[in-house]
Amino acid sequence: MNASRTARERVRAELTREITQTARRHLAVSGAAGLSLRAVARDLGMVSSAVYRYFPSRDDLLTALIIDGYNAIGAAVEKAEGACRRDDHAGRWLAACRAVREWGLAHPHEYALVYGSPVPGYRAPEQTIGPAARIAVVLGKVISDAHASGAVGPPGSGPAGSGQPGIWPPPPGSFAPDAVRLRESVLAAVPDDIAARSLAAWASVFGMVSFELFGQFENVITDRAGFFDHAARCLGRMIGLPS
DSSP states (O other): OOHHHHHHHHHHHHHHHHHHHHHHHHHHHHTGGGOOHHHHHHHHTOOHHHHHTTOSSHHHHHHHHHHHHHHHHHHHHHHHHHTSOTTOHHHHHHHHHHHHHHHHHHSHHHHHHHHSSOOTTOOOOGGGHHHHTHHHHHHHHHHHHHHHTTOOOSSSOOSTTSOOOOOOOOOOGGGHHHHHHHHHHTSTTOOHHHHHHHHHHHHHHHHHHHHHHTTTTTTTOSOHHHHHHHHHHHHHHHHTOOO
């Protein structure tokens, strides 16, 4: 590779970074639906045609922001879960859940882009799938490891003081093909009932974060960090992870 080409690549990488950083600031003001390549170019002091050489359309810029967002939150979850002992399945679960919340609170507009309402007229391309799956891979590994080691027990508990396991209905028969796909991707060898409870727990974790970010806990929950930890532990018990 010659020096001039290396220099051009460095310039392109720097300009790409500046464009995406400016676009993130616009997300905070206008939201994803209001993102405009012309407005981004204007803020950068560039003509719009120059920006189009890096991102041919608004959707291309949205895709780059979405991939960056998924990778950033995925990396945060991987780091938090990776710092735990491998045999501490409940601790790994809680650390991963906490990382989702902490990243969302620190990056609310990027969280809204990837986990909020769909952007009208935008269809996410296939290259977003891998980055989007990073969190599921982490959570699935926690549950798969717990199941493989025999640590997944009966979910929750029965009536207070009974000492009996809770009675959870089996998933509907229509879930069976979904469970197969989950086993093939992120929940290796996990039976259908645990896979169904795991998926419900994952969705609930993101629901908790969305409720907090989008104001649904105003005048409802005071200690939101404490309540989130409690809810995450309850969701882990629903799956059958040890308390």
